Amino acid sequence: MNYQNSLAFAQQLDKEDPLQHVRKEFHVPKDTHGNDWLYFTGNSLGLQPKQTQQYIQQELDDWAKYGVEGHFEAQNPWLPYHEFLTKTMAEIVGAKPLEVVVMNTLTTNLHLLMVSFYQPTKKKYKIVIESDAFPSDRYAVQSQLQFHGFDAKEGLIEWRPREGEELLRMEDLETILEEQGDEIALLLIGGVNYYTGQYLDIKRIAEIGHAKNCIVGIDLAHGAGNIQPDLHNSGVDFAAWCTYKYLNSGPGSLSGLFVHEKHAYNKELPRFAGWWNHNKETRFNMRQPFDVMAGAEGWQLSNPPILSMAAIRSSLDMFAKVGMTALREKSEKLTGYFEYLINQIATDRIKIITPSNPKERGCQLSIQVQNADKSLHEKLMEQHVITDWREPDVIRCAPVPMYNSFEDVFRMVEILKTLV
CATH class of the missing domain: 3.90.1150.10 (Aspartate Aminotransferase, domain 1)
Structure with a gap:
């Protein structure tokens, strides 16, 4: 133009x-x-969004009207409320509904995902991040390394811009994997770098990592609602993002989580458990052995906070229209x-x-x-x-x-x- x-x-x-x-x-x-x-x-x-107050007020009114029965009788029943968010959220990030759930907050979700997907051995334990990753990501992976008994400095590999440059080059990531891929267990990369605004080729990152048998995770805090990451087709193993930036859900609101379909039915993946990732058909029988749900819902722990989800639903309805x-x-x-x-x-x-x-x-x-x-x-x-x-x-x-x-x-x- x-x-x-x-x-x-x-x-x-x-x-x-x-x-x-x-x-x-x-x-x-x-x-x-x-x-x-x-x-x-x-x-x-x-x-x-101006309509958000109305969405939250509806849940406050139903809480006042029904008390605990709002789980079933509310205009938008609370028991399955998180499911109201799944379809549009999946469309925004380019995923199948099976692969997406809204729960917890971003760094909490990254830790829960690393419980499952960061499985280091004595030889293959290192983690790759961008040198200018958002501090919360750095702290999270450092603490994961330490939790597993590794030296955080030795186990953390930084993908850096070249001297005198600001942006990351994909060929430099390829070099890191060629030289150290046998020691790298996980790549945790920001899909859009918070500092420079660079949108990285997520699919290429997945290909580079998987070629060396590494797990690939993406932090989409600055990507969800901003770019179109096409998560399913990218082939990344997992991703997480907040909803209070481009998704306009309010300060400190919940996080979105993606787990690729290829992992959806693997009940042997290690994970932390709570009653909300137990099979929803038998969840309220209470005395059943743990039976994890398939897909991203299998990483939930607790029943969802409805008031926060009401604000997310308001925003997602706008995204669905636009x-x-x-x-x-x-x-x-x-x-x-x-x-x-x-x-x-x-x-x-x-x-x-x-x-x-x-x-x-x-x-x-x-x-x-x-x-x-x-x-x-x-x-x-x-x-x-x-x-x-x-x-x-x-x-x-x-x-x-x-x-x-x-x-x-x-x-x-x-x-x-x-x-x-």
Whole structure:
């Protein structure tokens, strides 16, 4: 597209946007004068859909009306409530319903999955992560190594960008596996890197890992609701993601979990157990021996928190209406325009470290500003531009296609221009 650096052009793009009406379905924070903030932190916490309050209120009303009988008599019965989320969540991440469940929180789910899929031996015990993986992932795998009696430093292999570069190269991961694959038990890689916004080739990662008989897991915290990971066809063994970023389910909300169909009926996999991953047909007989359910539901432990799931259901209903294909199309246009405007700023201080190829990124652009510190972020905040600062000099900005506009992007860049 031949972009233009003008407010009129941005407003014209918004008029032509088939998803422009969706913004009205979200609560956008406002300043003291009633003007919308320029909100670019959907990669940390998505905005609240206006209908979410109604979804939660329905469950509060049914709790008041029915008490414990709400498990059966509520408008949306609580006993099977998690099943209401499965189909749409599976569509968002490109999985079969059998392969997906919503439960717990992200790092908890990663640990539960590693109970099953990280089975180290004295020779084959190492774990590969990105060098700039999200800290929670690093802490999780380090603690898993230590729990199994290994030295966390020796057992952790970091896939690093080359010197002077910001992005990861797939050939460097291939080299790691060629040289150390016989010692590597698990690859746990972020599908979209939280810092750079790089969208990695998940299918290729699975192929590289499986060629050396390694298990491959993916953290999709920054991918679910953002990119289309096509998890089933990718062949990865497992994945997990939070729902409070691009899936707009509210602070600290539940996590999604994927286990590939090839593992669905393997009852011999080691796992922690609770009554909610016991066969639902005999679960309430209470005195039955443990009989694990097939598929991703076989990793549940406890009955689901309905109020959190109501917020997720609200969001997923919106995703079902809009569709990931339409969201990705707008996302590529939105970040394309954003990138164009950033590159129009007449300064050598600014560099976008996110891949320029739209197929290698989601909706986040990470903007590196030389000789900047957090005061730049604070100055943006003073003008109600809500971005995310990452040390030492990067502003992470996510124009989310569900609710951000082309005018948002134009106005944000105009403010940034005056500050640098």
